[in-house]
Amino acid sequence: MRNIIICQFVMLSLFLVGCGSESEDTTKSLQPANGGRYYGGVFRLNESEYIKNLFPHNIVDVYSYRVAAQIYEGLFKFDQGGNLKVIPALAESYEVDDSYTVYTFKLRKGVLFHDDACFPGGTGREVTAEDVKYCFTRLCTQDRNNRAFDIFDGVVKGARAYYDATVGGKTPSTEIEGIKVIDKYTIQITLEAPNVLFLTHLARPQTFIFPKEAYEKYGNEMRVKAVGTGPYKVASIDEDIKIKLVKNDKYYRKDKHGNQLPFIDAIEINFIRDKKTELFEFRKGNLDMMYRLPTDYIIEILEETQVEDGGLSKYELQREPEMQTQIFSFMSMDGVFKDVNVRKAFSFAIDRKKILDFVLNGEGYEPGMHGLTPPSFPDYDITKIHGYDFNIDSAQYYLAKAGFPKGQGFPKITLDLNPEGDRHSNVALEVQKQLRDVLNVQLEINILPHAQITDKCLKGNFSLIRLSWVADYPSPQNFLWMFYSKYVTPLGENSYPNIPRYKNEKFDRLYEKAIASTSSVEANKLFMDAENLAMRDAPIIVLWYDECYRLLSSRVKNFQNNPMQYRDFSEVYFEPETSNASEKEGDN
Known part of the structure; x- marks a missing residue:
């Protein structure tokens, strides 16, 4: 069988060499910069799903986040180079008082919004503290375009009072108590209590800064009419096919060599859903990066990238354990999965090791x-979290305890998923078989586009649904946020991020106490206690913790991989094919 697979891969390679037109070299006109770097070129990549919304307060999926992060910035951002620490972006500096509740931020001077028709004469103006206040006030306003109020709810002083006063579209007579403009470049934010993650929240996509003029002109159309301060701006959007971003010539940042950023002229994002087709395009040179590999070819690609001559040796393979967990979520508020015994039965019935080894060919960490939180945090030992191993006896015991001995009388269940290539549909087929063999229950698989899956998640219109929970900031809290019940709504109304609509008052108390901690050590201990509590109630099935396999063209430089798949293209550049890399100064 292995020889057959290798032969198939060789035939695929020959086909790619012999067929299809040669790709256009988008890096022919590279211009040298300081420090051995180069200006120019078009970076081409693919996403397996189309964006849902680029408006900061409405970003709930990773595909939209990856695009929006090139267009917008917040007061802070994440350091892409591996440690993902929070570093200043629009904020030049900040101070916090002795109570850890009053933060004063100094903004950079001379930062401009992108040129856009929303401004007089189409010329972007300077960012000021009033812009920060405007965006944060909108974040505390009830609106169908705002799904991110929880970031400030109970955190920023007066945020909840203001939010409640905006019901029905009303405009409050007072402003938010904890948000105060000191001068043109200084804003002060006062918290209800210390919050160990407050600066991290200011680097998240929901706190990106945008101009009032854009929101007033475009409204709901800010889903695609994105106006920010980032290194790239929107050039064109061809719905569901391609997005093109072009260099922001007025970007304020320079690199350590004094080069004006960014280096690359444009970013083209395609939306090819089939991973094998994406691999074809990458091999032909039509893509400069490929994230996630077709399961059938993982072993061969790993071998080929070790070869110095021929094959895939001209590509770089980057591997990194990810802050991403693949799960199935139960609908715990209604239906058969309201019973914790049914949820436990399903959790014990899944052979996760078999899925990872044989269905995914090891493409996972x-x-x-264990729990929902992946093994990506050195000070958070997930082996201490209650989990579910494959156990036939336990699975059958809990199903019988729920009133369905040997699966008798158990209704047919539908699993909703988007395939993301074929890896998730293949996993679903294996789970379908395992549930039938272990529990004698029937699972129907329903494959839908990503946008429909998102709507089902938010409205609770599912019994069992496939999710990929990806961190948008590096903390266990980002994962446990899914189980916090404060924002759970009735079925049919949007509930985010608590997709399973899980409720446990003791969990909520531990979670809130952890957030109010003044140290990450204390917070993580409480988060661990809370996660143990939630996992004993089995609101989700944890399938596997992901590992990032990313192929890059060898000409792409200074594009570090990281566990969050946080992407910052501002310092990425292309190296000319004839350039001698050994003569050039190394990048950090």
């Missing part, structure tokens, strides 16, 4: 034997 490790089986999901």
Whole structure:
């Protein structure tokens, strides 16, 4: 069988060499910059799903986040180079008082919004503290375009009072108590209590800064009419096919060599859903990066990238354990999965190791034997979290305890998923078989586009649904946020991020106490206690913890991989094909 697979791969390679037109070299006109770097070129990549919304307060999916992060910035951002620490962006500096509740931020001077028709004469103006106040006030306003109020709810002083006063579209007579403009470049934010993650929240996509003029002109159309301060701006959007971003010539940042950023002229994002087709395009040179590999070819690609001559040796393979967990979410508020015994039965019935080893060919970090939080945080030991190993006796015991001995009388269940290539549909087929063999229950698989899956998640219109929970900031809290019940709504109304609509008052108390901690050590201990509590109630099935396989053209430089798949293209550049890399100064 292995020889057959290798032969198939060789035939595929020959086909790619012999067929299809040669790709256009988008890096022919590279211009040298300081420090051995180069200006120019078009970076081409693919996403397996189309964006849902680029408006900061409405970003709930990773595909939209990756695009929006090139267009917008917040007061802070994440350091792409591996550690993902929070570093200043629009904020030049900040101070916090002795109570850890009063933050004073100094903004950079001379930062401009992108040129856009929303401004007089189409010329972007300077960012001021009033812009920060405007965006944060909108974040505390009830609106169908705002799904991110929880970031400030109970955190910023007066945020909840203001939010409640905006019901029905009303405009409050007072402003938010904890948000105060000191001068043109200084804003002060006062918290209800210390919050260990406050600066991290100011680097998240929901706190990106945008101009009032854009929101007033475009409204709902800010889903695609994105106006920010980032290194790239929107040039064109061809719905569901391609997005093109072009260089922001007025970007304020320079690199350590004094080069004006960014280096690359444009970014083209295609939306090819089939991973094998994406691999074809990458091999032909039509893409400069490929994130996630077709499961059938993982072993061969790993071998080929070790070869110095021929094959895939001209590509760089980057591997990194990810802050991403693959799960199935139960609908715990209604239906058969309202019973914790049914949820436990399903959790014990899944052979996760078999899925990772044989269905995914090892494309993952490790089986999901513990909680929702992945093994990506050195000070958070997930082996201490209650989990579910494959256990036939336990699975059958809990199903019988729920009133369905040997699966008798159990209704047919539908699993909703988007395939993301074929990896998730293949996993679903294996789970379907395992549930039938272990529990004698029937699982129907329903494959839908990503946008429909998102709507089902938000409205609770599912019994069992596939999710990929990806961190948009590096903390266990980002994962446990899914179980916090404060924002759970009735079925049919949007509930985010608590997709399973799980409720446990003791969990909520531990979670809130952890957030109010003044140290990450204390917070993580409380988060661990809360996660143990939630996992004993089995609101989700943890399938596996992901590992990032990313192929890059060898000409792409200074594009570090990281566990969050946070992407910052501002310092990425292309190297000419004839350039001698050994003569050039290394990048950090």
